[in-house]
Amino acid sequence: MPPKDPAHQNGAALVGRHTQIGCLSAVVKDLTDGRGTVLEVTGEPGIGKTALLALLAERAAGTGALVARAHAARTTTQPGQVIREVLDALDARDSPIAHGGLGAGAGAEVRSVLGRWAARQGGVLVLDNVHLCDEESERLIAQLVRTSPPGPFVLALAHRPRQSGPVLRQVLEDGVETGSVIRLAPPSLDLPAISALLSDGGSRGPQTDTTSRHAFSHSAQDHAYTDWRASPAPVVDATYAEQLHAASGGNPRMLRILVAARWDPDVWPLSAGPDRDGMRREAVSVVTELDSITADAALSVQVAAVLGDPFLPDDVAAVSELGLERTLAAFTELVEADLIRPLPWGGGYVFRHPVLGHVALEHASPSLRVNAHRRALDLLTTRGAPVLRRARQAEHLVGAGSAQARQVLVDGAAEAMAKSPAVAARWLRLALDHLPAGERISAPRVALVLDHCRALSAVGRLQEARSLVHDLLRHQSDLSVDLRLSAYAVCGELERLLGRHQEAEAVVRTALDLVPRPLPVPLPAPAAELITAYGRVQLFRGAYGEARDVVREAAEAAEAGGPAAPYLRALGALGDTQLGLLPEAVAEVTECARIVDALPDAAAVTMPDVLAMLGCAELFQERFHDAYRHLERGLQATTGATRRFIRINQLVALCHLDQLTGRLESLCRRAGEAELLARTSGVDEAAGVAMILRATGLLWIRPRRDTDRLLELAGEGLFLALRKRGWRATVAVGLRAHAQFLGGDPAGCLRTLVEEGGPRLQRLLRAWQPSLLALASVAALRCGDIDAARDWSRAGEAVAEELGLPLQRQYVRRARAALHAAEGEHHLAAGLFHEAAESFRRAGLPVEHAWTLVMGAPSAHAAHGSQQALEWLDTAGKAARACGAERIREEAARVRTLLPASCVATGAAVATAQDASAPATVVLLTEREREIAELAAEGKRTKEIADQLFVSTRTVETHLGRIYRKLDIPSRAALPRALGRVVHRPAV
Numbered sequence: 001m002p003p004k005d006p007a008h009q010n011g012a013a014l015v016g017r018h019t020q021i022g023c024l025s026a027v028v029k030d031l032t033d034g035r036g037t038v039l040e041v042t043g044e045p046g047i048g049k050t051a052l053l054a055l056l057a058e059r060a061a062g063t064g065a066l067v068a069r070a071h072a073a074r075t076t077t078q079p080g081q082v083i084r085e086v087l088d089a090l091d092a093r094d095s096p097i098a099h100g101g102l103g104a105g106a107g108a109e110v111r112s113v114l115g116r117w118a119a120r121q122g123g124v125l126v127l128d129n130v131h132l133c134d135e136e137s138e139r140l141i142a143q144l145v146r147t148s149p150p151g152p153f154v155l156a157l158a159h160r161p162r163q164s165g166p167v168l169r170q171v172l173e174d175g176v177e178t179g180s181v182i183r184l185a186p187p188s189l190d191l192p193a194i195s196a197l198l199s200d201g202g203s204r205g206p207q208t209d210t211t212s213r214h215a216f217s218h219s220a221q222d223h224a225y226t227d228w229r230a231s232p233a234p235v236v237d238a239t240y241a242e243q244l245h246a247a248s249g250g251n252p253r254m255l256r257i258l259v260a261a262r263w264d265p266d267v268w269p270l271s272a273g274p275d276r277d278g279m280r281r282e283a284v285s286v287v288t289e290l291d292s293i294t295a296d297a298a299l300s301v302q303v304a305a306v307l308g309d310p311f312l313p314d315d316v317a318a319v320s321e322l323g324l325e326r327t328l329a330a331f332t333e334l335v336e337a338d339l340i341r342p343l344p345w346g347g348g349y350v351f352r353h354p355v356l357g358h359v360a361l362e363h364a365s366p367s368l369r370v371n372a373h374r375r376a377l378d379l380l381t382t383r384g385a386p387v388l389r390r391a392r393q394a395e396h397l398v399g400a401g402s403a404q405a406r407q408v409l410v411d412g413a414a415e416a417m418a419k420s421p422a423v424a425a426r427w428l429r430l431a432l433d434h435l436p437a438g439e440r441i442s443a444p445r446v447a448l449v450l451d452h453c454r455a456l457s458a459v460g461r462l463q464e465a466r467s468l469v470h471d472l473l474r475h476q477s478d479l480s481v482d483l484r485l486s487a488y489a490v491c492g493e494l495e496r497l498l499g500r501h502q503e504a505e506a507v508v509r510t511a512l513d514l515v516p517r518p519l520p521v522p523l524p525a526p527a528a529e530l531i532t533a534y535g536r537v538q539l540f541r542g543a544y545g546e547a548r549d550v551v552r553e554a555a556e557a558a559e560a561g562g563p564a565a566p567y568l569r570a571l572g573a574l575g576d577t578q579l580g581l582l583p584e585a586v587a588e589v590t591e592c593a594r595i596v597d598a599l600p601d602a603a604a605v606t607m608p609d610v611l612a613m614l615g616c617a618e619l620f621q622e623r624f625h626d627a628y629r630h631l632e633r634g635l636q637a638t639t640g641a642t643r644r645f646i647r648i649n650q651l652v653a654l655c656h657l658d659q660l661t662g663r664l665e666s667l668c669r670r671a672g673e674a675e676l677l678a679r680t681s682g683v684d685e686a687a688g689v690a691m692i693l694r695a696t697g698l699l700w701i702r703p704r705r706d707t708d709r710l711l712e713l714a715g716e717g718l719f720l721a722l723r724k725r726g727w728r729a730t731v732a733v734g735l736r737a738h739a740q741f742l743g744g745d746p747a748g749c750l751r752t753l754v755e756e757g758g759p760r761l762q763r764l765l766r767a768w769q770p771s772l773l774a775l776a777s778v779a780a781l782r783c784g785d786i787d788a789a790r791d792w793s794r795a796g797e798a799v800a801e802e803l804g805l806p807l808q809r810q811y812v813r814r815a816r817a818a819l820h821a822a823e824g825e826h827h828l829a830a831g832l833f834h835e836a837a838e839s840f841r842r843a844g845l846p847v848e849h850a851w852t853l854v855m856g857a858p859s860a861h862a863a864h865g866s867q868q869a870l871e872w873l874d875t876a877g878k879a880a881r882a883c884g885a886e887r888i889r890e891e892a893a894r895v896r897t898l899l900p901a902s903c904v905a906t907g908a909a910v911a912t913a914q915d916a917s918a919p920a921t922v923v924l925l926t927e928r929e930r931e932i933a934e935l936a937a938e939g940k941r942t943k944e945i946a947d948q949l950f951v952s953t954r955t956v957e958t959h960l961g962r963i964y965r966k967l968d969i970p971s972r973a974a975l976p977r978a979l980g981r982v983v984h985r986p987a988v
Helices: 006-010 018-032 049-062 081-089 106-121 135-146 166-178 191-199 238-248 252-260 276-282 284-291 295-307 313-320 324-336 354-363 366-383 387-394 403-416 421-433 443-458 462-473 481-497 501-512 525-541 548-557 564-579 582-597 608-620 624-635 644-660 664-681 684-701 704-721 727-742 746-757 766-782 786-803 806-822 826-842 846-864 866-883 886-902 927-937 942-949 953-967 972-981
Strands: 037-042 066-071 123-128 153-159 181-184 340-342 349-351 923-925 982-984
Touching: 018 037, 018 049, 018 153, 018 181, 037 049, 037 166, 049 066, 049 123, 049 153, 066 081, 066 106, 081 106, 081 123, 081 135, 106 123, 106 135, 106 153, 135 153, 135 166, 166 181, 191 238, 191 252, 238 252, 252 276, 252 284, 252 354, 276 284, 276 354, 284 354, 295 313, 295 324, 295 349, 295 354, 295 366, 313 324, 313 366, 324 340, 349 354, 366 387, 366 403, 387 403, 403 421, 403 443, 421 443, 443 462, 443 481, 462 481, 481 501, 481 525, 501 525, 525 548, 525 564, 525 727, 548 564, 564 582, 564 608, 564 766, 582 608, 582 624, 608 624, 608 644, 624 644, 644 664, 644 684, 644 846, 664 684, 684 704, 684 727, 684 886, 704 727, 704 953, 727 746, 727 766, 746 766, 746 953, 766 786, 766 806, 786 806, 806 826, 806 846, 826 846, 826 866, 846 866, 846 886, 866 886, 927 942, 927 953, 927 972, 942 953, 953 972
Parallel strands: 037 153, 037 181, 066 123, 123 153, 923 982
Antiparallel strands: 340 349
């Protein structure tokens, strides 16, 4: 039986501590067997030492052993205080040491007392924070380590090696080397452990141990098991866990503080999070450390927090006004207390952990903070420090009416906009709130409002941004033409992101009349921004053709090295690809990729939308390697909170790539993240596409018994995607149809394609039309309509010839092979299947390669014999195993059993491997399924069955789809014979 997750036994601090918990279990077992030991728990502050000692005490007490606990404290003044408390708790008041005797024989006396105490039922002495012990206590503990009492006695102690005395460190090191001391050094939590903590909303650890015979001297750390999820973190995607892991360093205490503060990766390390009260509540142990230092050290650490990591003693001395000598003395104390640590170069210092700086700053008085920030800003300004460092100080001073601080914030926001839009939004809001009242509609204020809207848009605060820009447009007659163009561009983008495509188009079309034609060269930035917004609106509406001419003209008018050029060129490349104008699109993508690839990472990551558009265009043009490269490069600049809408597009495009290239596990993971992100952002159509992609990935991975549930998931996804009739909806239609076919519902596949894509699928994505027409052909074949299959195939071949995309041609070729197989022309079919399979293999599409071989195996058997067919199936099985496509392996195994029966030279009624008759097995149908199957076998139409049973036609079709899958037949024509092997299952 697997061990229980320690998080549910002993609180969040013990997640990821299976190795250490196993060691504790061994110590307790040895104790019950009459053997003792010395256990050292060592590590960084907050790593979980106290938690492990608490668990040891709990488990030992559970066996009936006697447990005593003590904590050393920095404020101890009486020599040997910790040992005195131990003896007092053990009722050893008659001991000489209890009355003040600390002579040479004290160690032997302590061992004697502990030995008699432990001999009764076994004893565990737990000493925490021994690095804070006085010298006498340290000496006595060291003697216990060297010669602990005999018998069932466990001495367990926790300490911080950096702060422990040399005597204790040496004796413990010697004990580890000789084997008399067991050392536990819990490492930092890894990413899976932190992910588990974030997904566990109710972990609460044990309270004060009431089962121990003796418990005393509790410090703040005893309460480390409180419910640290009281202020849940804003987890929106998988990246959040990775970023939180990096920010916390895997330290459980720092992790709890950050989560309590509702940590936001987009404002870190500027801020620990918006919930300052939550941070203070969780940081009690850190505050205790800060309260134990001298006044000079406390002032120095608070000023260091104002300056931020790294900081120099000279700067702290200048801002604190302590003078250098007192500051250096304070630094010596802070280093000894392990609150700050020196850097190995440059004479600078940093906090032991960045979180300590935020706690220290919150612990300072308001007056100290304001004065320190003012002096720090003056110091940094005099030195000509970067604007981002100065803005960090200015944000605390702008409320004092400082025009200088306000301008620093504006400049800092401009610098932060590309990489940290959340920080930019924060600083711009502060600057706007403190502008003089008379500047409500002035050009500088309007420009700040628009920048603020752009920053809010990047972090997903769309409604807030929309209200601001609509308020501006109420006064558009007072705005210059350039400001009006920019306001309309921002408004159009916001309406598009909110899914209001008609409103977005109306807004940007209105503003287009203000742009002079022909476009001026070089193109002014406001005009470029508006045309880019117009092109994107039309792209997502699925009507890019209406914007194509003006986007192309703008791309030519934009300055070659200007910031607008990459956006316009990438937009034009993707739009032309969407329209199927591939010769122009391929050339534009090539040129755009050349420009982007030449950019350094620092510049490239500031334009993730360019990389997203370029990657999508490359995906549709079958340039998969380049698409991966650009999409994943752009993904580095997005998170679940910053540029989330671009990230959604990136993830969905990467899901398509993962599906094509057989990275099915990655597909499911990314699709789950994209779905969650899209749902929390209100982008229903993207959430729907992600749902269908995940369902398709799982259809390949999961066994057939999960088919119905996964098809329902795909159906829900299509319903969501069709709420907005745009580009994503057309993509969703093709994906849902593919999922239906894969799930054994060819009739449903055809119905989805035709009803949503048009009679000739003309409403679906042009670049993928050949493969969708090929899908319709094979689906019609499985439904027994060979004439319709032939028509679909011809249409697919014609579109594929127009587009000239190699892999799209292979999908059509495979459909033509299935037609030849159905007509009994197996030599032709086998040749086409082989050509298509090899093309898919060379292109790096293992799923399509394997699926094509399985489809073609019966024809290979009929044309070339069983050896050829078996080789195809073996190859397909290996490819499927490599990418986890369990469905292909199942199908290959099934086809292998059917090969003798499928060896017919002519007149075969089999279109694909799935169409072959199943072996004689028992098939169970529900009462309703049996009823519908028998009526359909009699020749009744769907509507007639629905009328007779008083159900909808959709219900009948759904049941028929399930019946076909269970009986493994292609159409109604096979029902009479198939029903002969069905066992009736009564309704439940």
